[in-house]
Amino acid sequence: MSQARTPRRPAILDAARAEAIIGDEDPAELSAVAHSTAWALLGVEDDTFGEAEIARLREVVRSQGVDVVAHVWSRSPEFTLPGALWRLYLLAAWYHRHPADVQSRYDEGSQSAHIPGLEAPVAVRFLESVIDEVDALLRGDLSDDDLDWILSAAARVLRVLAAGHSHSGRWIVDPSDALAYPVTTRIQALVRTADELDAAAREAEVGTLN
Incomplete structure (x- = not known):
């Protein structure tokens, strides 16, 4: 079932930028980041997360904990x-x-x-x-x-x-x-x-x- 999904707005993996998005309370951008990181963590590619980006995300999560991305899912x-x-x-x-x-x-x-x-x-x-x-x-x-x-x-x-x-x-x-x-x-x-x-x-x- 893991396959490329319909492209969404680009997500940004950088944690500092994700925090800024939450602070700015931009619902559309926050939603895009939340969806892209969630699907990428499960190995599903989109226009932002290809195979290499998914591997990087998983490496970050495994080394630092899922907390580094979980906060963008909270809303x-x-x-x-x-x-x-x-x-x-x-x-x-x-x-x-x-x-x-x-x-x-x-x-x-x-x-x-x-x-x-x-x-x-x-x-x-x-x-x-x-x-x-x-x-x-x-x-x-x-x-x-x-x-x-x-x-x-x-x-x-x-x-x-x-x-x-x-x-x-x-x-x-x-x-x-x-x-x-x-x-x-x-x-x-x-x-x-x-x-x-x-x-x-x-x-x-x-x-x-x-």
Whole structure:
């Protein structure tokens, strides 16, 4: 499935320029950068990212971390690829920053008699395995062919995390938290994000996720 897509406006890989774009709040240019970097990370070429540019992007991400590009996805709608990758990034970052807390929530949710959005009996995977897959996607180790099942797996994780009675769908409640974005601080954030990732997975499966 990895192939050249319809050319979009040129994106600019340089992180400083990307920061300037966000500061200028140019929606069209920011959207172009977000889409181009997101698809390039998955190995999909366009008029800006050819094979060499994709290799460079992946090298930068693997050496410096996906944070160097993830910030340009943060304002992308949930029904787009950069919006979906942003949600995966937030989940992975949450786990890596607070592994014990997230694992505890996951264990509690796994014991719930009812996990909203999942049919019983629920087959619960190891949390670390799913995060490893998300990390691999965000490093550029995988391709767009892997996108739908990773989005689905992440959505299931979020539903399990939401099922614990102690937390009731909360994600980030402290506004000063480094991960306090509109995605993570809204009401029932975990369930709503799971719904969005499931919708993105369905689009990815049929090749219509933009």
